[in-house]
Amino acid sequence: MRPICGAASGCAVHASGKGWCCAWRVQCCGSDKGEIRLTFSPGPFGRGRRLANPGILFYRGLSIISYLGAKDPGMGSEPFIFCPRCGARLTQRFMFGRERPVCPACGYVVFYDPKVAVGVLVEHEGKVLLVRRRYDPGKGGWALPAGFVEIDEGPVAAAIRECREETGLIVRIRSVLDVFPVSMDPRGPAVFIVYRGVPIGGSLQPGDDALEVGFFPPDGLPSPLVFASTRRALWRWRREKGFPERRFY
Amino acid sequence: MRPICGAASGCAVHASGKGWCCAWRVQCCGSDKGEIRLTFSPGPFGRGRRLANPGILFYRGLSIISYLGAKDPGMGSEPFIFCPRCGARLTQRFMFGRERPVCPACGYVVFYDPKVAVGVLVEHEGKVLLVRRRYDPGKGGWALPAGFVEIDEGPVAAAIRECREETGLIVRIRSVLDVFPVSMDPRGPAVFIVYRGVPIGGSLQPGDDALEVGFFPPDGLPSPLVFASTRRALWRWRREKGFPERRFY
Known part of the structure; x- marks a missing residue:
């Protein structure tokens, strides 16, 4: 990736060159400019693949780059x-x-605020719980049980609720796996909090939003896996299990 | 805590008794009711202290209870x-x-969505970075450098931006410490993501929103510490340093 930037600074990110297709925000260390706008042309992975991973990028270990999307700050929403x-x-x-x-x-x-989405990586007997989605976005693909947090509930309660609604299982939340930015969802930008959980009750059955639900081993994940955040969480889980970490975009 | 609940179920949370003053949502395992409303009268810690900790509670290890606040779902906002x-x-x-x-x-x-707030627990030479707030909420008290995520930025970028704006320091984010629900903020309910970070540049000076900034050792934290989430994050950090974990509410 070669950013185009008009700013002059000693920071490594302040290079110039042929860029990619999206607008990104950069925060670079050592620069009092702080934030600059870069443009990028389609990169080696193509526009679609790049757009599927709008998260945080580290550029030469010095900068944080976040996706800006369209000019409308309410993009998606x-x-x-x-x-x-x-x-x-x-x-x-x-x-x-x-x-x-x-x-x-x-x-x-x-x-304009990003929405808050939560998901759960539910592990049981070395397998992970996934949901095949009935509706867009990601219709027909497999994802972690997930959904949006309502204004009057905590994120843990929302994660438990969404998991129960989509899979029939009641889970106990163990810890935060990670937090991912989501910028390309048609429902608007979001922050996606992924928890680790274990089942403690209920019975496995697809909810109204799901076509299928099931547990899958790290070497037998279903396809297609939709959403970059699902893939990032799953590749990390695979690595913990001793399988090679795959690229998520 | 003794919830009042009209639902009949085998779940331990479905007890009845004298309740407390706020409305909470309960999700209980083993109950197909899923969510019930409880009311509580002021408890042994008093209304104020209870309200200062509106987060997730585990009741007899079986239930998740989250604060509902006022009847208006846009409470605060x-x-x-x-x-x-x-x-x-x-x-x-x-x-x-x-x-x-x-x-x-x-x-x-x-x-109605909760807002997304981010903060950073910045550690340097065994000390933690804190900000004394110039404005309400929490005016005059000490808190982690923190703020709201804009719709077009990732949470990591927002955490770095807020830390730089409030303290003058540029930090590198290491990991997610935890995610806390915030329901009593006058600006509306939020989800507060706390990262761990280390300083990599800049110079320490209070920003426009801050009266003072400084690094503090685990046995010399300033007072008052404002926001339950700041206290929870700091007590956890203290525990890691071998100091006794204090109650955060």
């Missing part, structure tokens, strides 16, 4: 045009570090 | 009255498992 508090038409104003929709009538400020 | 897409007045309708504000004119569905 819809931009706000009217004030949800008083119904007036919103205007754009620079507030809290960036342009945000602000209501000229009542002063309401729209903060 | 404001409820939506008008459609942000077309400006029409919203109505309530049962969709996707619960009542949600829906636009009768254009069909827009409001999903």
Whole structure:
């Protein structure tokens, strides 16, 4: 990857060259610029594969690069045009570090937030629990049991609820496996928290959102596995089991 | 804690007794009810202390209990009255498992989501980086460098940005320490992701939001420490250093 950047700095990321197709944000150490915008043209893995992995990249060990997506900050989700508090038409104003929709009538400020999704890597007898999705995104593919956190529930409770709804199993959450950024979901950008869990009750049966559910060994994972975060979590789990870690994009 | 519950089940949580003051959601194993509402009267720690710890509770090792807060699902943040897409007045309708504000004119569905906050436990030479807050919530108290994730940035990038803005230090993120639910923040419910990090550049100086910044040893933490999540993260860090873990609420 060769970023295009107009900034001059001693930081290694401030190289110039032929870029890729997406807009990314870069934070680089040693630079008081802090954040710069890069553009990239399609790379060796093609646009689709690159877009499937919009997460954090380390560039020469010095920089954090995150996907910016489309210009609309509400990418995926819809931009706000009217004030949800008083119904007036919103205007754009620079507030809290960036342009945000602000209501000229009542002063309401729209903060576009990523949604919070949670999933569980449920392990039982050396196998992992996966769900074949009935609906888009990822329709027909296999993924971790997962879903969105409601505003009035904790992330652990949401992970347990989603797992029960999709697989019929009740799990106990053990720990946080990792947190992944999700930027290409049609429902809007999200932060995806993946927990480790073990089954403690219930009975295995696909929920309304699932076509099939099942446990799979590390050397017999089903195909296709959908969502970069599912693949990243599973490859890490495979590595723990002594299988080679595969690339996730 | 003695929950009041009308449901009949073999689950240990389905006891009855004198409750406490808040509304909580319970998910209990072995019950096909799944979620029940309990009410609690003020407990032995008093209302204030209980409210300071609205996180996940395990009840007799069988149940997950999460804080529901006020009846308004947008508690802390404001409820939506008008459609942000077309400006029409919203109505309530049962969709996707619960009542949600829906636009009768254009069909827009409001999903109230928790915000995503990130913080960093930055360790250097056995000491931890803390910030004394200039503004509410927690004005004048000490907390981890932290803030909200913007919709177009990853959580790691946001954690690095917030740390740089508040403390002047550039950090490298090592791992996820844990994820905490936040329900009593006046800015609305949030999921708080705490990372572990180490400084790799910059210079220590308080940002616009901070009164002071500094590194503190595990046996010399400043006071008051604000936010239950900060305390939970710090007590865990203290325990790793061989100091006794203190209660965080």
